[in-house]
Amino acid sequence: MVTKVFSAEQLDDKDPLRLKRDEFALPKDTIYLDGNSLGPLPKAAEVRAHDVVKRQWGDGLITSWNQHQWISMPTRVGDRIGQLIGAASGQVVCCDSISINLFKVLSAALKMNPSRKIIATNRDNFPTDIYMVQGLLDLLGDEYSLRYIDEGNICNELDEDVAVVMLTQVNFRTGKKLDMQKMTAFAQSKGILTLWDLAHSAGAFPVDLDACSVDFAVGCTYKYLNGGPGAPAFIYVAQRHQKDYQQPLSGWMGHSAPFEFSPDYTPDRSIKQNLCGTPGVIGMSILEASLTVFDGVSLKAIDEKSKKLQAFFIAEAKSAGVLDEFTLVSPNVDNRGSQIALAHSDAYAICQAWIAKGVIADFRAPNILRIGFAPLYLCFKDIEIAVQKLSEIIKKQEYKHDIFRQKQAVT
Amino acid sequence: MVTKVFSAEQLDDKDPLRLKRDEFALPKDTIYLDGNSLGPLPKAAEVRAHDVVKRQWGDGLITSWNQHQWISMPTRVGDRIGQLIGAASGQVVCCDSISINLFKVLSAALKMNPSRKIIATNRDNFPTDIYMVQGLLDLLGDEYSLRYIDEGNICNELDEDVAVVMLTQVNFRTGKKLDMQKMTAFAQSKGILTLWDLAHSAGAFPVDLDACSVDFAVGCTYKYLNGGPGAPAFIYVAQRHQKDYQQPLSGWMGHSAPFEFSPDYTPDRSIKQNLCGTPGVIGMSILEASLTVFDGVSLKAIDEKSKKLQAFFIAEAKSAGVLDEFTLVSPNVDNRGSQIALAHSDAYAICQAWIAKGVIADFRAPNILRIGFAPLYLCFKDIEIAVQKLSEIIKKQEYKHDIFRQKQAVT
Secondary structure, three states: OOOOOOOHHHHHHOOOHHHHHHOOOOOOOOOOOOOOOEEEEEHHHHHHHHHHHEEEEHHHHHHHHHOOOOOHHHHHHHHHHHHHOOOOOOEEEEEOOHHHHHHHHHHHHHHOOOOOOOOEOOOOOHHHHHHHHHHHHHOOOOOOOOEEEEEHHHHHHOOOOEEEEEEEEEEOOEEEEEOOOHHHHHHOOOOOOEEEEEOOOOOOOOOOOOOOOOOEEEEOOOOOOOOOOOOEEEEOHHHHHHHHHHHHHHOOHHHHHHHOOOOOOOOOOHHHHOOOOOOOOHHHHHHHHHHHOOOOHHHHHHHHHHHHHHHHHHHHHHOOOOOHHOEOOOOOOHHHHOOEEEEEHHHHHHHHHHHOOOOOOEOOOOEEEEOOOOOOOOHHHHHHHHHHHHHHHHOOOOHHHHHHHHHOOOO | OOOOOOOOHHHHOOOOOOHHHHEEOOOOOEEEOOOOOOOEEEEEHHHHHHHHHHHHHHHHHHHHHHHHHOOHHHHHHHHHHHHHHOOOOOEEEEEEOOHHHHHHHHHHHHHHOOOEEEEEEOOOHHHHHHHHHHHHHHHHHOOOOEEEEEHHHHHHHOOOOEEEEEOOOOOOOOOOOOOHHHHHHHHOOOEEEEEEOOOOOOOOOOOOOOOOOOEEEEEOOOOOOOOOOOOEEEEOOOOOOOOOOOOOOOHHEEEEOHHHHHOOOEEEEOOOHHOOOOOHHHHHHHHHHHHHHOOOHHHHHHHHHHHHHHHHHHHHHHOHHHHHHHEOOOOOOOOOOOOEEEOOOOHHHHHHHHHOEEEEEEEEEEOOOEEEEOOOOOOHHHHHHHHHHHHHHHHHHHHHHHHHHHOOOOO
């Protein structure tokens, strides 16, 4: 039995971020612990959706490319994201998906390190990251290969054959967080370019790409950045690399003068070269509005609250006797992202039963109940109620009901 | 002087599509002749934008992937587009941009025709189509090359060295329309795979991909399909090729079982293999609603009305003495798409002056005034007024005012 030092109400009262919750349009009677899959709707995004559709598209029509600055949106939104990941302006652009952005960067990196033919990554990286390497290598032929490394043993496994190492800072299943500074420095000491996937980092805690001297990064915006389902991703190319960088998805929006309609591709020698086709204006505009929830908030404050929410969850779950039923597969709080992963052979059904009680978390195959902590809209009272409901599900074995075992298209 | 057989009012009265205009939220006092750059806002799209943002994302959160069938949207929307381009179901998927989709198809086509190393296209194809070939070839190395052909002389210029020929059915500047059936058959008689870009075709007139036995096609949805700025594109792979087709942008959404999170990519052996990253749900959902304006309408009826609108424009412009000031660079009506291109050394300023009078057309470098005819929302009265305003601009030389000569970011 853990003695509570403060009640949920007391913790909420003294939470410096408590007013941020009002900036989200959260559904009633729902506790949302899945903002690391899809962040909820910021009220500003709802307003912007109407504005970009009705006023900008409907009334402005084609003139909005200039009048409402659609044409500069990818770099404008990129710079705003850059502020949240420690990137000075001119190094981040918003475009496409993480998968496609990985293809761009990996191709460019191989070209920039031409004497080396290996891409290294860890086997439990998010599958699409690995799939994109497989697709690229299949296109390039036998000269190139993928090497799996144990990210816990990077110093022994990365050698001077490797052109680029691709790592996801926070593991999507366990939440394990890698030491970006140390691993980047080590890789670079071997002449290896570094590519970080920030899917579970951006908006969750401080990231310092410039300070860590990272070479490249990608990330998505629909998790902790609350950009909406399938919101466009981003790509970071350190300023020092931009003059030599050349990526193969050379669509017209990455051209140095797209509206001259020249038949020859001349890349824009800036981060804009990563643009390819016409950007998805509506989705990106909604994302731009969503990012305003980060105005006036530091990532440090978000990180501090996340750690308190996680500690409170663990204390409550221990106190309710729930934690004994699971295996905690996340590392300790300093070595994980803003999530807790609990393994259980019935994790899928438990997750469904929790959802049926109004607590939305995530299942990740094969056996992980994944709980995301997004401090801008979660309060301690949410955590208290969520644990109470989980406790009912476990103690009464409610998850054994057939209805919770039926698999859905998206799990 | 051309004698009018019918007045604009009479033509509008007997127009079988006249009620369709009410399905669009057109701004007042604007005549829109640029639906071939960006189609206007359908009212159904405005309703859907609110629904997908507020109810589906805001209230449904992550559960909407199943509950609101987000996960099946790319193929569902693909099939709806397929109906408009003569493709039986299971052959079209909605995803990414034309540029990115070209990269997928071109890569796959080279692999399917491995003894040949040449991609053929015409030099005045839309630049991004050519740029994507350049990017791909730069990645693949010297073994492969791009060959420019004169599409007017295809029978002499396509030979058995060519792996794939990439053609845009309607030229973006002149509106020249290629004979899809004849050119496809000729290319295939030489063992060449065919890739058609339908950017200016889909939604404008009947396209019969299946009947023409086309191999591959791509197209965008923000022009005649009115999907909204940067709406996602589509890709067609003929059923007969799907089992051998493999494209390199192998993101998780193209995997045969994406939620099993296997570390090895196994492509879905269907059109879905063209999916890469997480789809942009909001933009695609808005597009899905936009497509309902095509319900109950045949492309044949749209094409017939377009030809009448074009004939009326030419008759009015001749009658007003305007046409003498321009060079008509479009072919005759049977050999062009749903647009008319007029060349003039001051086309940019004329276009700006026309916009200032409420008639939105497009300028295309170096000297083209491009006029798009979209029969679902344009009426004959629009054309009459548009020509009157153009006539004022020309006769009073209003376009010589400095204000109309200032170049904008997007021209």
